[in-house]
Amino acid sequence: MITLTSDFGTPYPAAMKGVVLQRTDAKLVDVGHDFPRHDVRTAAFWLRETLPYFPPATHLVVVDPGVGTDRDALVVRAGEHTLVGPDNGVLLPVARRLAGEDDFEPRDDIESGNGLETFLIDEQRLEPVEPTTGTAPVVPAGSADRGPASTTFHGRDVFAPAAAAVHEGDPDRLESLAVLEPTDDFVDLALPEATVDEDGCAVGEVLVVDDFGNVITNVPGSYLESRDQIIANDDRLPVGDTFADVPTGDRLATVGSHGYVELDVNQGRGDEAFDLEVGDRVDLESAPATD
Numbered sequence: 001m002i003t004l005t006s007d008f009g010t011p012y013p014a015a016m017k018g019v020v021l022q023r024t025d026a027k028l029v030d031v032g033h034d035f036p037r038h039d040v041r042t043a044a045f046w047l048r049e050t051l052p053y054f055p056p057a058t059h060l061v062v063v064d065p066g067v068g069t070d071r072d073a074l075v076v077r078a079g080e081h082t083l084v085g086p087d088n089g090v091l092l093p094v095a096r097r098l099a100g101e102d103d104f105e106p107r108d109d110i111e112s113g114n115g116l117e118t119f120l121i122d123e124q125r126l127e128p129v130e131p132t133t134g135t136a137p138v139v140p141a142g143s144a145d146r147g148p149a150s151t152t153f154h155g156r157d158v159f160a161p162a163a164a165a166v167h168e169g170d171p172d173r174l175e176s177l178a179v180l181e182p183t184d185d186f187v188d189l190a191l192p193e194a195t196v197d198e199d200g201c202a203v204g205e206v207l208v209v210d211d212f213g214n215v216i217t218n219v220p221g222s223y224l225e226s227r228d229q230i231i232a233n234d235d236r237l238p239v240g241d242t243f244a245d246v247p248t249g250d251r252l253a254t255v256g257s258h259g260y261v262e263l264d265v266n267q268g269r270g271d272e273a274f275d276l277e278v279g280d281r282v283d284l285e286s287a288p289a290t291d
Contacts, residue, residue, distance in 0.1 A: 023164035038065035061085035068151035073121035089189025213269025221255030229287035
């Protein structure tokens with residue numbers, strides 16, 4: 001199986017699939033191609049929360065605002081999974097979870113002994129991408145050290161062929177693939193963590209807002225245990241186990257499926273009701289009892 005994730009929308013993912021299918025008969029599964037454009041951190045969060053539900057697979061990820069620059073192309077082996085994508089940090093949070101190392105601290109030396117291995121893709125060694133019929137498009141030939149890929153579509157010309165090569169190779173001996181070179185020099189990314197003090201005050205931020213408008217914070221869901229109400233950014237809110245614990249259109253705090261505190265609206269948009277967006281600060285505290 002090869003999964004595909006990008007911020008491409010349509011039709012660009014189809015070209016990536018075409019390249020993969022030229023080279024392998026892998027089953028292709030779309031994770032999504034409507035991630036926020038150029039938003040590496042949001043993509044990293046959703047990958048971390050989604051890919052662990054897959055059986056062992058090769059995961060092709062292209063959220064790549066640095067396409068065509070000197071950023072590297074990376075492969076990460078994480079447990080029984082392999083991730084292929086740009087070296088901008090997008091692969092690291094999910095790689096740690098897939099390897100069972102969610103508490104792994106960001107650092108610059110991931111070694112094979114801890115379930116994670118990192119490799120650079122040698123773009124010069126990749127088999128050039130060409131259409132199966134007709135003629136190849138006229139694109140710049142690329143630089144001498146980065147191969148013949150288009151400078152604007154590495155999803156098709158670099159990452160798709162690399163994912164096919166990884167899928168067809170021995171997952172336990174990636175270093176044997178001619179297109180890969182072991183490395184311990186890569187861009188890391190860790191999602192921010194909230195702080196909770198002894199007085200029960202939590203300071204966090206909005207990690208993501210989903211398509212329903214649910215505001216997913218980085219405050220652990222355990223914060224809501226034994227609390228019937230909280231104060232969120234100066235607003236008193238009920239704490240509910242389900243959206244239906246409050247009337248339609250009312251606000252609440254709850255624990256989402258990702259295990260974090262969410263600020264939501266029953267059948268409405270929490271981001272609008274709380275006037276919050278990704279990266280905004282969130283302050284939570286216990287609500288004093290009322291008469």
